[in-house]
């Protein structure tokens with residue numbers, strides 16, 4: 001039984017990137033070459049088990065896997081009750097998050113899953129920080145459990161990069177919310193030389209520095225925590241001196257550049273300004289190691305993408321060791337065609353940050369206890 005991360009991006013029922021499916025094929029092959037009959041488990045999105053929609057199904061992924069491998073793929077809708085008995089091909093189970101017990105890590109479901117297989121392989125790095133039945137609970141009850149090759153290589157590369165990073169070490173942390181990344185920013189403040197914050201996160205830091213950010217997205221209850229990080233004498237956290245604002249967010253909205261002291265009550269900050277982008281670029285130019293997660297502005301809309309673009313190109317030109325993680329950040333790399341200039345692209349977002357923060361992941365802990373027992 002392979003727990004894979006087939007949480008692929010979808011639009012109108014179509015898979016928009018099959019990278020995660022392709023990446024898992026060697027794991028499937030390796031299991032088959034060793035005589036395994038393969039059952040695949042994965043989640044897709046965050047469905048509500050009480051209100052499932054057709055678009056929550058993992059069926060399109062099963063079809064894509066059949067195309068990519070040329071093998072027969074048996075799709076198991078009611079896999080907890082019964083699995084198809086197969087001689088060849090691959091069994092792909094319906095989205096594990098259709099079951100309420102998955103995200104609540106139910107013991108009953110974990111035991112049921114364990115009873116379906118002889119060997120459990122955890123190879124879903126992107127979900128390895130989740131305490132769910134298929135990523136965590138099941139490990140206690142299976143006979144044999146191990147980490148798969150993708151999980152191992154992610155952990156190997158991340159550990160190596162974080163052990164003795166060449167300095168200056170610079171982290172770029174963007175995205176909407178401080179609350180989802182506070183722990184990692186605190187940890188990074190202890191190990192980095194500089195932390196560049198962007199997106200909604202930067203707004204909350206501006207508020208912490210006493211700057212009025214008008215109608216911008218900020219998290220009021222995170223302002224104190226941001227203040228503590230700014231006032232500690234750990235990593236420097238430079239703040240924007242100018243920003244790009246608009247009165248509302250849309251493809252048509254008129255972008256205005258201004259100094260942070262000129263932000264009006266009805267302005268919303270959607271990007272850093274050009275002076276700030278240059279200041280951040282020079283920090284990036286001096287870096288020897290860069291960790292990057294999250295875009296710096298609303299890069300999907302042209303007039304708010306300049307900050308993200310300047311920094312993305314600076315990261316690409318720099319010959320420091322660069323680690324990038326997270327779906328949105330990979331989309332930035334794709335948009336500016338700089339994927340090849342990045343040394344390591346992690347398949348995980350949350351798991352990437354969690355591993356940087358704590359040096360471990362819940363699935364790894366469960367696998368270690370299983371090994372000890």
Ligand code: 3PG
Nearest residue numbers: 005007045126127349350
């Ligand atoms: C991801 O895409 O980041 C992983 O598959 C984890 O998904 P989740 O954040 O819904 O648990």
Ligand code: MG
Nearest residue numbers: 327348349350
């Ligand atoms: Mg995610």
